Amino acid sequence: MNTAFLPDPASLRVRVVxxxxxxxxxxxxxxASVDGQPLPTFTAGAHIDVQLxxxxxxxxxxxxxxxxxxxxxxxxxxxGRGGSVAMHDLVHAGSELVVGxxxxxxxxxxxxxxxxxxxxxxxxxxxxxxxxxxATARRPFSLHYCTRSAEATAFRGALAAAPYAAQVHHHYDxxxxxxxxxxxxxxxxxQPGMHLYxxxxxxxxxxxxxxxxxxxxxxxxxxxxxxxxxxxxxxNDGSFEVQVASTGxxxxxxxxxxxxxxLAAHGIELPASCEQGVxxxxxxxxxxGEPDHRDMYLTPEEQAQxxxxxxxxxxxxxARLVLDI
Numbered sequence: 001m002n003t004a005f006l007p008d009p010a011s012l013r014v015r016v017v018x019x020x021x022x023x024x025x026x027x028x029x030x031x032a033s034v035d036g037q038p039l040p041t042f043t044a045g046a047h048i049d050v051q052l053x054x055x056x057x058x059x060x061x062x063x064x065x066x067x068x069x070x071x072x073x074x075x076x077x078x079x080g081r082g083g084s085v086a087m088h089d090l091v092h093a094g095s096e097l098v099v100g101x102x103x104x105x106x107x108x109x110x111x112x113x114x115x116x117x118x119x120x121x122x123x124x125x126x127x128x129x130x131x132x133x134x135a136t137a138r139r140p141f142s143l144h145y146c147t148r149s150a151e152a153t154a155f156r157g158a159l160a161a162a163p164y165a166a167q168v169h170h171h172y173d174x175x176x177x178x179x180x181x182x183x184x185x186x187x188x189x190x191q192p193g194m195h196l197y198x199x200x201x202x203x204x205x206x207x208x209x210x211x212x213x214x215x216x217x218x219x220x221x222x223x224x225x226x227x228x229x230x231x232x233x234x235x236n237d238g239s240f241e242v243q244v245a246s247t248g249x250x251x252x253x254x255x256x257x258x259x260x261x262x263l264a265a266h267g268i269e270l271p272a273s274c275e276q277g278v279x280x281x282x283x284x285x286x287x288x289g290e291p292d293h294r295d296m297y298l299t300p301e302e303q304a305q306x307x308x309x310x311x312x313x314x315x316x317x318x319a320r321l322v323l324d325i
Contacts, residue, residue: 011051012039014070016095022073022154026122027088028063031070034096039070042102044133045126045197045225048072049100049273053090058083059279061126061199061225062102063155065133070099073154075122105280105297106199106225108133113193115141116186118208120200121148126225127199128155135164146171146181146204183211190217197223202296219299226278226296240316244268245287245324259311259321268325270311277313284311288322291315 018030033039047061048070060072074087091097106126108115115134119127124145134141143164147153149172159168171181187196187208196217198208205224212222237255242262244251253262260272260282273281277295291309302308309321 011098011100014039014097014099016091016093016097017069019091019093023152025076025152026073026154027076028071028073028154029087029091030067031072031097031099032068038068040101043104044108044129045106046102046104046129047106047126048102050087051098052083052086054082054086056083056086057273058087059274061106061129063125063128065129066136070102073122073125106197106223108197109195109221109223111193112195112221113140114191114195115139116194116196117141117143118181118196118198118200119143119145120198120204120208121146121152122154123198123200123204123225124154125199127197128159130197131162131164131168135162135167142167142169144169144171144181144186146173146200148173149175183207184215187211187215187217190215190221195221195223199225202226219301237315240318241320242311242316243288243320243322245322250320253315258313259315263311263325270325272312275312277310280310282310282312283308285324286321287324289316289318289320291321292317 013034014031015034016029017032018028020028022028042062042065044065047059049057049059051057060074063071063073074084076088077084108130115130117127117130127143131141131143145153145168150156153170159165171179196212198205205226209222209224239255240253242251242253242259243249251262251266253259260270260275263270270282270284273279277297280297285308286306290306292315293303293309294314295310297310298308
């Protein structure tokens with residue numbers, strides 16, 4: 001069952017005006033409106049939902065706040081869920097697509113006195129936008145960008161030519177030991193007013209956040225955006241019930257289905273997009289019961305409150321959850 005759809009009814013029809021290889025596995029795709037009208041503006045950290053051939057919907061961060069077009073960069077992952085392969089193999093210059101209006105779940109903090117940007121691989125896309133925005137506003141920041149090699153580094157030329165090039169630090173897996181990123185040293189002294197932003201593969205982000213928390217960084221100064229979640233462990237999953245607060249209807253959730261799937265089977269469609277607990281589109285209030293949080297969207301503090309959960313991936317520790325729907 002595919003429950004993914006654009007959460008914003010104000011969808012946009014766009015045309016691919018440029019498709020360019022940035023590395024062997026990453027392409028830049030530039031989108032302009034089909035009708036020639038200006039596209040809605042956005043702020044650094046925003047993403048769009050893209051409807052792909054075959055019915056898939058995927059989220060891609062926007063790379064350039066100064067452009068009149070939307071620019072996204074896509075890493076091809078042959079072992080993924082099909083979205084990146086569709087973007088690489090089925091979308092070409094001249095292709096028309098439907099996208100959602102920009103949404104921002106990864107905003108720069110207006111109160112930050114300085115910013116530390118840590119990108120891993122394709123995670124550079126929202127952080128590139130942030131670096132541009134911070135540089136334009138003359139706000140202090142530094143960008144650390146970790147990749148496998150110089151050849152695998154998207155936007156390497158653009159970063160070298162940027163006015164803020166001196167604030168960019170590259171770290172290559174195949175490089176010399178002294179140029180590799182030393183997370184414990186970099187994050188050892190959290191400063192009041194310094195905010196950390198990180199995006200990239202889950203292993204990279206887990207390491208960044210663990211090092212920051214171990215050094216005492218306040219959670220309010222940590223900002224992150226996951227592209228995808230690790231496959232959930234489901235061998236020991238059991239069944240439970242959800243109750244619709246508005247009607248009292250009780251719906252069983254089998255061990256091999258998500259809450260979203262169970263609700264949809266009973267005619268209740270919730271907004272959804274990534275279906276991995278990453279984007280937050282399906283966030284739902286919980287009025288009773290204890291969720292089993294499996295998302296990568298809520299902070300640990302938000303999860304501990306147990307008053308909301310993501311039904312696309314999370315389950316229940318109690319026999320029943322009462323949902324505010």
